[in-house]
Amino acid sequence: MSRGGRGDEVAGAPLPCRDGANGAAASPPRACALRREPAEGRASAGHQPQRAAEAAEAAGALAGASRPRPAVRRGRGVLRRRPLTAAIVPVLPELCPRPAGGLARRGVHSDIVRRPVLAFLALGAVGLVSACAGVGREPLPGRPAHHVEGGFRNPDPTFTRPGGWTRWSFFVRRVWGTTFAARSYEAPRVANDGGALRDGTVNPSVTWIGHSTLLIQVDGVNVLTDPHWGERASPVSFAGPRRVTPPGLAFEDLPRIDVVLISHDHYDHLDLSTVKRLAAAHDPLFLVPLGLGPWLEERGITRVEELDWWQSRTHRGVTFHSVPAQHFGGRTPADTNRRLWASWVVAGRDRRLYFGGDSGYFDGFKAAAERLGPFDLAAVAIGAYVPREIMERVHTTPEQAVQAFFDLRATTLLGIHWGTFDLAEEPLEEPPGRMLAEARRRGIDPTRAWILKLGETRRW
Incomplete structure (x- = not known):
């Protein structure tokens, strides 16, 4: 990581972070990455297989946080847990009604786009509902108060976010609405050639x-x-x-x-x-x-x-x-x-x-x-x-x-x-x-x- 060129000054060296897995301190002066992610990419709008691959890759990253859960025993038999996607997909039509001709007017077959988007939303739900807590809430000893095990928190220790269902239902509405029923707006602008x-x-x-x-x-x-x-x-x-x-x-x-x-x-x-x-x-x-x-x-x-x-x-x-x-x-x-x-x-x-x-x-x-x-x-x-x-x-x-x-x-x-x-x-x-x-x-x-x-x- 570059530290700048000649004549630059730094006030306060970045503090090392701790690996969320073993708690070992990273070597200063730079902070460590706490989780590595797959590289991102964009597909051309008209390439459907690549769209499906994008959906699978992105949703896979979301679902990757899920941990295997043991089967639930019922009497002498074993009741296997129903996949979470099977529970989520049936509610999608209520949250995401099929648009009334919007795509057809633009010459796009709705199912071509609906299917990868539905997969993205359903697998995204797996990540939102079953992702692990991610980071701790208590400050690390000897560190600033916003440094916690595995990451960071807000200055206010009482800060909390809405529950998983509230977040996911909003996520579904926004992704579906902006994809299939996008609003239009043209903000005022002036010409600027730079x-x-x-x-x-x-x-x-x-x-x-x-x-x-x-x-x-x-x-x-x-x-x-x-x-x-x-x-x-x-x-x-x-x-x-x-x-x-x-x-x-x-x-x-x-x-x-x-x-x-x-x-x-x-x-x-x-x-x-x-x-x-x-x-x-x-x-x-x-x-x-x-x-x-x-x-x-x-x-x-x-x-x-x-x-x-x-x-x-x-x-x-x-x-x-x-x-x-x-x-x-x-x-x-x-x-x-x-x-x-x-x-x-x-x-x-x-x-x-x-x-x-x-x-x-x-x-x-x-x-x-x-x-x-x-x-x-x-x-x-x-x-x-x-x-x-x-x-x-x-x-x-x-x-x-x-x-x-x-x-x-x-x-x-x-x-x-x-x-x-x-x-x-x-x-x-x-x-x-x-x-x-x-x-x-x-x-x-x-x-x-x-x-x-x-x-x-x-x-x-």
């Missing part, structure tokens, strides 16, 4: 490319957050949340990228095809939370550095601080919370920006302000907040984003994480209006509450 960005004539500046992808330019350093130019936020190419509006800036129009910040490993924030393109085209320094370094290295991205919460890294005069977020990690149910999640602070000579990534509302906003604030710009998520039983503790509402703005002691609020992927159940166009209404109600100067158009650049 010329001014490549010339660096607007500095410091921020450009909204979509979702949580920002191009930040400060003190001559170009930074991308959670870059995503992919068509889906999903482990497979044939199902899951599809991009509803194109990126605000073409990949080819980017300026030189110096640093990439990743907040966590969820598919809408870490797109493998995009980070591979960036590594090949720009060779940036990737700054990531603990556990993501080995994951990226296994996929050919080697200029990576991991940071724990409250660690920092200086690159070409700009300092990047990893700070706590209230969220969770994982790309399958089998690796939940085995890699850390984080928000980021970008500190130039005389400007400071807070990038929230994904987080529920929590005391960490105030803590970041106390230790690293105040901030000139706070980019906080305002989308993916319905249903609340799923999202309440991991995604802020637009109103909570406004409260976070006050907690962060920021000068300007920028709403992000909306209008790009159909991730949740609120109307796609709703978050900006709610954020601006709450900002007005709380007396924020309208020039200090920003909803950018796709491709729009502003000085901060």
